[in-house]
Amino acid sequence: MSPAEPVRTAPAAPRYDIANLQTDLGDIPLVTDTTSVRRRSRDYFWYSPILNAELHGLSADIVAVPRNEADVIRIVAACVRRRIPITPRGAATGNYGQAVPLAGGLLLDLSNMTRILWHKPGVVRVEVGAKMVDMDAALRPAGFELRMHPSTKRMATIGGFVAGGSGGIGSITYGGLREPGNIIAARVITCEETPRVIELRGDAAQKVNRAYGTTGIITELEMPLAPAWPWIDVLITFEDFYEAVQVGHELALADGIIKKLITPMMWPLPGYFTGIKAQCPDGRHVLVCMIAESSLESFKALLAGRGRIGIETPSDDGAANTPLYEYTWNHTTLQVLKSDRTVTYLQCLYPHDRLMECVKQMTEMFPDEVIPHLEFIRFAGRVTASALPVVRFTTADRLNEIIRLHEANGVFIANPHVYTLEDGSRHKRADADQAGFKREVDPHGLLNPGKMRTYVPVRA
Numbered sequence: 001m002s003p004a005e006p007v008r009t010a011p012a013a014p015r016y017d018i019a020n021l022q023t024d025l026g027d028i029p030l031v032t033d034t035t036s037v038r039r040r041s042r043d044y045f046w047y048s049p050i051l052n053a054e055l056h057g058l059s060a061d062i063v064a065v066p067r068n069e070a071d072v073i074r075i076v077a078a079c080v081r082r083r084i085p086i087t088p089r090g091a092a093t094g095n096y097g098q099a100v101p102l103a104g105g106l107l108l109d110l111s112n113m114t115r116i117l118w119h120k121p122g123v124v125r126v127e128v129g130a131k132m133v134d135m136d137a138a139l140r141p142a143g144f145e146l147r148m149h150p151s152t153k154r155m156a157t158i159g160g161f162v163a164g165g166s167g168g169i170g171s172i173t174y175g176g177l178r179e180p181g182n183i184i185a186a187r188v189i190t191c192e193e194t195p196r197v198i199e200l201r202g203d204a205a206q207k208v209n210r211a212y213g214t215t216g217i218i219t220e221l222e223m224p225l226a227p228a229w230p231w232i233d234v235l236i237t238f239e240d241f242y243e244a245v246q247v248g249h250e251l252a253l254a255d256g257i258i259k260k261l262i263t264p265m266m267w268p269l270p271g272y273f274t275g276i277k278a279q280c281p282d283g284r285h286v287l288v289c290m291i292a293e294s295s296l297e298s299f300k301a302l303l304a305g306r307g308r309i310g311i312e313t314p315s316d317d318g319a320a321n322t323p324l325y326e327y328t329w330n331h332t333t334l335q336v337l338k339s340d341r342t343v344t345y346l347q348c349l350y351p352h353d354r355l356m357e358c359v360k361q362m363t364e365m366f367p368d369e370v371i372p373h374l375e376f377i378r379f380a381g382r383v384t385a386s387a388l389p390v391v392r393f394t395t396a397d398r399l400n401e402i403i404r405l406h407e408a409n410g411v412f413i414a415n416p417h418v419y420t421l422e423d424g425s426r427h428k429r430a431d432a433d434q435a436g437f438k439r440e441v442d443p444h445g446l447l448n449p450g451k452m453r454t455y456v457p458v459r460a
Contacts, residue, residue: 016084016105018061024078028071031063031109041107043092043099047333048344049393050417055097060087060107067112069189069197069219076195076217079106080446086191087448088213090129090160093152095330097419098164098212102450108217110159117220119144123184125222128159133317136228144225147174147182151329154317159218162186166210166414167386169261169290169325170226171377172252177209179378184224188216190441198441207437212421214452215434216441229258229292233324235276235311236303237284241266244287245359245374245385247306251289252376252383257299258292262376263328266363269371269390272336275322279310288324290315329388332373336390344393346370346403349412349426352384358411359385365409368392370402387411420453430454 022030031037041059045051066072079086085105092099101107113129116138124139124146133154136145148170150156156165162183167176177183186205190196198216200207208215238244244264252262264287270280280286287307291299293314303309317323327335333345350358363372369392374385393399396417403413412426421430430452438447438455445457 016061017082018084021062021078021082021084021106024081025064025075028075029065029067029112031065037061037063037107040089040092040109041087041099041101043089043097044095044334045097045100045419047095047330047337048417050396050399051097051419055100055102055419058100058102059104060101061104063107063109065109065112069113069187072108072110072113072189072217072219073195073197075106075108076189076191077193080191080193080195080444083444083446085446085449086217088159088163088217090157090163091131091152091155093150093156093160094164096164096212096416096424098448098451099160100419101448102419105446110217110219111157113219119225122225123222124225125220126158127220128218129157130159132156132158132161136317139225140228143228145228146170147224147226148177151325151331153325154319158221158223162209162221163213163218164210167377168329171375171386172259172262172383173378174226175378175380178206179380181224183209183221185222186218187220188218188441190216191447192441192443196441206431207433210421211430211434211438212448212451214421214442214448214455215438216447229260229294231260231290231315232293232296233311233313233315234289234291234296234299234309235279235324236287236289236307237270237279237281237310238287238307239284241285241363241372242356242360243306244285245356247303248287248289248374248376249355249383249385250302251299254298254302257295257302259295259299260290260292261288261325261328263288263332264372264374265332266372269332269336269373272339273327274335274338276311276324276327281310286310288328290325329375332388333390342393344391344399345388345416346391346406347414347416348387348389348406349379349414350374350385350387351410352379352382354410355385358409361409362389362406362411365405366402420451422453 087101089099113127150168443459
């Protein structure tokens with residue numbers, strides 16, 4: 001959808017033969033209480049005032065909670081027989097309505113499928129509902145951890161991350177999930193009268209990456225691992241925002257310094273961080289980093305006295321702590337929304353060869369309206385910055401104009417205010433491999449219908 005086009009209204013949910021579906025499913029755990037079903041049918045789409053209006057009140061008719069892959073196959077076969085839509089979900093920590101059933105039907109809650117099936121140096125095989133924080137805790141004694149994770153790591157499932165995410169903490173070293181080698185394999189159930197089990201390996205696994213569950217139901221994933229360094233959370237404050245960005249860029253380019261997170265943010269964003277407010281003085285901009293303990297000396301040498309270190313502590317994502325990464329990526333937006341529900345955000349990608357120029361240009365173009373928040377990443381082999389600026393929302397027209405002006409100046413936008421794959425991507429279309437694969441595995445168009453706007457079912 002181009003910024004000038006009107007936002008589409010999600011279709012109303014039709015009625016389905018849910019009573020006989022329950023009989024078909026036998027002893028598979030189900031949730032039928034209306035309040036619970038509605039609660040599980042939501043994700044964090046309310047970050048967007050546009051999606052909040054469009055998706056409000058949409059809900060599945062029933063929730064199924066499979067215990068294993070055999071349950072998934074039984075559920076899918078029963079739904080296909082009765083032409084009941086299926087919306088897969090993990091922990092529902094996404095922001096674009098990925099887990100919201102646009103057409104009602106059955107919500108497939110995969111969060112009980114949590115087993116780590118095996119792991120060896122550099123690789124793990126796991127069921128799709130495993131929480132990422134639990135995976136890291138289990139893998140760390142062997143010296144490994146996941147290469148990257150979202151800021152919602154303590155809630156998010158690995159399947160939800162692959163099906164709905166793109167990158168996060170760790171992407172400064174390994175890039176995003178679309179980079180070759182960042183997903184090794186995915187085991188997928190097709191949505192047919194007799195469901196098939198398909199193993200997608202290597203590049204073929206991209207057919208289900210960030211497809212919102214429209215191209216098959218993932219039951220297992222094989223993921224690459226990284227060395228589990230002792231990480232140090234560091235927060236540095238600066239008088240000048242562009243100095244914070246410059247230091248972050250130098251750190252991003254310093255290949256010998258082991259890092260996992262580089263996040264510059266402009267004041268007043270740090271003023272909303274109530275948990276670390278004492279370490280974020282008024283008017284000072286911040287650079288949030290995760291640095292391997294063995295690289296801390298080199299990191300401080302790179303700082304060369306610039307900025308003031310306000311936090312330097314071992315990273316700990318245990319239940320009693322708040323790791324610094326929960327102030328970065330889209331948790332930054334959440335921290336602001338806790339106090340101010342009038343704001344929203346964008347998802348940007350700066351050109352690697354005009355990074356500082358574009359950051360200054362966009363900051364000056366929208367003073368006090370678009371508050372900069374950058375995330376340094378590797379993208380297609382080059383160091384650049386993604387960005388999740390906080391936007392003071394007024395109207396949908398103004399938000400679309402802000403998007404248009406970014407794109408006109410070479411800053412790519414992945415629009416987080418739409419719920420379809422085509423309209424939310426930088427290229428405004430679903431990847432051809434995903435669209436073609438959906439024809440093969442979901443001929444009736446029952447998987448998360450409405451999320452792949454251009455798909456036409458091949459069977460009645």
